[in-house]
Amino acid sequence: MAQERYICVHGHFYQPPRENPWLEAVEIQDSAAPYHDWNERITAECYASNSASRVLDGEGRVMDIVSNYAKMSFNFGPTVLSWMEHGAPDVYQAILDADRQSLEWRSGHGAAIAQVYNHIIMPLANRRDKVTSVIWGVKDFEFRFKRKPEAMWLAETAVDLESLEIMAEKGLKYALLAPHQAARYRRIGDPDWIEAAVDPSRPYRCTLPSGRSIDLFFYDGPISQAIAFQNLLSSGDVLAERLMGGFSEDREGAQLVHIATDGETYGHHQKFGDMALASALAKIESNDMARITNYGEFLELHPPTWEAEIHERTSWSCAHGVERWNNDCGCNSGGHGDWNQQWRAPLRAALDWLRDRLAVAFEQKGASFFKDPWQARDAYIEVILDRDMENAERFLAAHSLRPLDAGEKISALKLLEMQRHALLMYTSCGWFFDELSGLETVQVIEYASRAIQLSQGIVEQGVEEAFLKRLQSAKCNVKEHEDGAWIYKNFVLPTRLDLVKVGAHYAFSSLFEEYEEHANIFCYAVGKEDYRRIVTDDASIAMGRIHVASEITEESQTMTFCVVRIGSHDFKGGVVAVGQDPEAYNQMKEEMSTAFDKGLYTELILLMDKHFGTHSYSLSNLFWDERRKIINLIITENMAQSLANYETLYEHGRPLMEFIQDTGMPMPRVFFVAAEPALNDLLKNALTQEAVDEDAVRRIIDQIRKWQVQIDVTNTEYFIRQHMEKLTHAMVENPQNVELITKIDKLMGLIRSVPLDIVLWKVQNDYYVLAKTVYPEFLKRERDGEAGAGIWLEVFRKLGESFRFNLGTVLPAE
Secondary structure, three states, rough: OHHHHEEEEEEEEEOOOEEOOOOOOOOOHHHHHOOOHHHHHHHHHHHHHHHHHEEEOOOOOOEEEOOOEEEEEEEHHHHHHHHHHOOHHHHHHHHHHHHHHHHHHHHOOOOOOEEEOOEEEEHHHHHHHHHHHHHHHHHHHHHOOOOOOOOOOOOOEOOHHHHHHHHHHOOEEEEOOHHEEEEEEEEEOOOEEEOOOOOOOEEEEEEOOOEEEEEEEOHHHHHHHHHHHHHHHHOOHHHHHHHOOOOOOOOOOEEEEEEEHHHHHEOOOEEEHHHHHHHHHHHHOOOOOOOOOOOHHHHHHOOEEEEEEEOOOOOOOOOOOOHEEEEEEOOOOOOOOOOOOOOOHHHHHHHHHHHHHHHHHHHHHHOOOOOOHHHHHHOOOHHHHOOOOOHHHHHHHHEEEEOOOHHHHHHHHHHHHHHHHHHHHHOHHHHOOOOOOOOHHHHHHHHHHHHHHHHOOOOOOOOOHHHHHHHHHOOOOOHHHHHHHHHHHHHHHHHHHOOOHHHHHHHOOOOOOOOOOEEEEEEEEEEEEEEEEEEEEOEEEEEEEEEEOOOOOOOOOEEEEEEEOOOEEEEEEEEEEEEOHHHHHHHHHHHHHHOOOOOOOOHHHHHHHHHOOOOOHHHHHHOOOHHHHHHHHHHHHHHHHHHHHHHHOOOOOHHHHHHHHHHOOOHHHHHHHHHHHHHHHHHHHHOOOOOOOOOHHHHHHHHHHHHHOOOHHHHHHHHHHHHHHHHHHHHHHOOHHHHHHHHHHHHHHHOOOOOOOOOOHHHHHHHHHHHHHHHHHHHHHHHHHOOOOOHHHHHHHHHHHHHHEEEHHHHOOO
């Protein structure tokens, strides 16, 4: 029976794009603390976890570590993978490796499928944007997974026949849909259609108007819903039982029980959900209850014998078709019963208007550069995936009508970037949630603003003003945010950058950073032509002449600057595109240096106004990450002394407090004002010393318990975990270091005595790698009588117990 029963779990792994459109990078997001941003946080909670998920025994010890991806069907949003490639390269590589593993396991069919590029709602897009989104999704997949995709995930499973036609035309074999998206079905060759609930256990052929066809899988709705919303991931046994319950003795032939959910369900939305999935798949597979498969393999083994037609313009997350991304249909995130989503329609109308204006300009202006402007746009994904300037030059040479001069190359690249952002502004997340001023909706308006900026000098005058007028019709639920035009002026425009602002960032950050002659700041290259910095105890000044260039569009500018820091946090600066001759520049440097040397700080400000026209630049012109970094440096300088004072106050007051405690009197609250920060800081420092003083750590822990001090759990856990991960990484680099392994084990013992639950995911992974590679080698050494091998084995096994491993299943038999 098992060979006729198949199970496939599909995970749609996707996050809204979060990058600053002017920096091409994700800036710090405080709501994701203690992580840098939400991509980093969800990677830790979900994407990484599924690459190395734990299978536990009955006592909660690790029996095995497995990749869920290799046993699933999955898709990743290209924007997430592009971030992960650099932001979490180990996890990124694990995902690619899992797909290669699945090719071996599943008869040459990989677990990964492509995704429509920027999560656009396909039925609401025009044909041209649909084509580009499919082409870019396919090319992005091929670039990363080094093979052609068999299928493509449609954002929100939003479908229409035109989208399926384009997918089939591009060689994609199948798509995944929700069961309610099937309109009717029949056995191939039968004359009559069945208009009833579709049987999700088999694939269906969908014949398209062109005569092409594409296969469709309609996932099991009740089980998928239960996983997402009904706590089905509480245990692997519960999940396995529910999956097996999807089979029916009444069906003939091979049955496929398959589900589709947001991949973030497994670990982010439901903590430890990845472990429930790993456990369920392991149980089903090891007991031969069903065959784990993916869609490509199942299609090869069991081609469709039934066909189906779809309900046009439907999706998996809107009961009204695709109106959630177009109208106030009633679908929302919940929690704000008095809000409406009437802003959705005018926002889309404004973006459609802008798209069409930009398209006309792109076609007209692009015709003077490209053989075919729209074919160039379709192929531009080659440049997006490889931002090396030589690659961009090769692309332009291949698609241009004629050799382009430097200025024309810049214009051509700006046209293509304008189109890229015009596509990104349709990312579905902009309409999914409840409020116009929410982060996701502001993000799509930022893309629109970037597209407008790139269009300057190309489209007719007044486009931005006309766009703002249309945005006024989109009204916010948060009254103080008014409407879309207010959001544009107050949330979007302050983030808009130009090359001079990049120069201002370089200038201020150079007070703290040691830049090389050539430096990279996000997607900009900065060349230092001249630079001087003077630092005293109470102030610092930097002056220079730099060349700033965009690595995206190749536009560049030379500028001069002067910035000063007075005291700890008073910053002033002037920056100007070069209009000064060398003599004027040298005069500026001489006058500024003289005034600074004499401590005439007020005169410095007047000199800035003289040479730069204004001193309007300040620390606020730094990009968020660098601004936060510098502010943290300033805070650290001041807080180090404050913490030392707290610790002094605590130690000074402790004997008296112990006396008060002995008398039974209430403890003065003022004592805890010093005790809490002091003991938290002492604990972190004691646990992360090169040579940990165990007695000192235990004394601090005793005091924390004695005074019932609240530990800063989130930040302390994160701080100590990072320290532990550095140690186990060093252990992987030097596995023969018995002293280091012993040190880690002792540290784990101390950490267990703290009321703190450390996330051991990374350190357990490091141990598992050594258990599968180095441990067998030491077993052989011991058998060969090598001195010291037995000691290594003993301390390594002891560490495994500390890391909560079931060593009988993890370590190779002796």
